[in-house]
Amino acid sequence: MVRIIAFLVGLFLSGWLIVSAGFTTYEMITDPAKPTVEKLFHKHPKPVSFAQDGPFGEFDKAQLQRGLKVFQEVCAACHGLKQVAFRDFAALGYSEDEIKAIAKGWPLEVPSINPETGEPATRKALPSDKLPYPFANEVAGRAANNNAYPPDLSLIVKAREGGAPYIYSLLTGYQQPSAELLKQFPEAKPGTGLHHNPYFHSLNIAMAPPLTGDGQVTFDDGTPSTVPQMAKDVSAFLTWAAEPKLEARKQAGWAALLFLLIFTGLAYLSYRTIWAEKKKH
Template identity: 45%
Template structure:
């Protein structure tokens, strides 16, 4: 019995002890996106702005290996045009792809070359390999963003909050060299906190420096380019990349629900008719 009590006490200490001291991230901001809810749809203008933020800011470190330029012209995508059934024929998609430099091999000499992209090409990786990526980012490996909208709890709200979550570190918090304090990043800053251990600041340390600032990206549609706007726009774009067929899925789901309701009504009416006949 004594042994069991000792084990229980030790387990409670492990569970409750760190909980009093360890830090925790702030919950993501409550941000409204047009694609929320069963009838929500992507805002093409926001996706276009988000793609520009990704291309001009995020693409310097973060890959999107699962995305090809032709996907930008798919139905529901940022540059969809109903005039072109095949997104490969969309001139905007062609122009965006041509702006990229794609690694390739010269078929005559076998030499490694760079060539303008075509719609079928996937987004280029910013680094030749993971070792180069780590060397350029203080040892941290920037994650691929292809499905990040679905891979993180909170999805686009978390991404948009994280990009805005770089306050001035509170007095008493020592930020390690090469790291940055972010209130929405999951971590434990207890060891770096010199204040009351029962009031450890929320958040953690992240290798990514604040990537956005007001006016960093010039929007073509005249929308004011604030950090908040940039963060929400690129979060929406990343969400679209993570689930590009979301609108089709919602439409199919609605059709299925309507069918099931009608079918249930038909079954109920048939059931009533059968049992009414049996009663006679």
């Protein structure tokens, strides 16, 4: 009797699930969900290539140095790189004296303690210091940026889908909302303190356009500092900040692949040698 009741209960539940799935499928077909403004007007990253792309790609040190300068003069006012120390810039081709000069001339000083009074203070950065965050904490960061918290950019390239092309697209994608967008979705008009950017997931972003025009930064190597150039250089620099060992990992990968190929060849030859005589019988 118990088995019969259990069978009937199971049959009822299975039937209920089938009927529910049928009704749900019918409603999805006859009354599909309306597309959202993000689905219709959000854009994928622009097709842009970098020197470090691909299995053989390597960082362009000149580009990384230009990207550092863009970060120093534009991005550092709101963002930090807490995973990067000034001495890490040696990988970009800077000498020890140049690194000391960069640290000393950084636009933000490092939090410290006054040894005479014991009170909080600031000091010039040293090569061993991490790049400082411009705000004391998240509350201060939000207070200074219309309640939007400027994130640390150490891992931003890995944290955002699209990587460096997304950063490049975001920096060069500020524009006025199209007439078609406002006609279909008038509520999508940027509010106070927001800026339209179709490459941002919600289309409106609190960060004002950081790259406002050509010549905003003067590159030491004479490269014209157009907005696309500055955006590409700082995107490459942020890629290095997120993956400073990228080139070493690629080299290790090729070495491992070569080892596996050689090992496979030796294993096959050993197999042929060991079983050659036995296969004759």
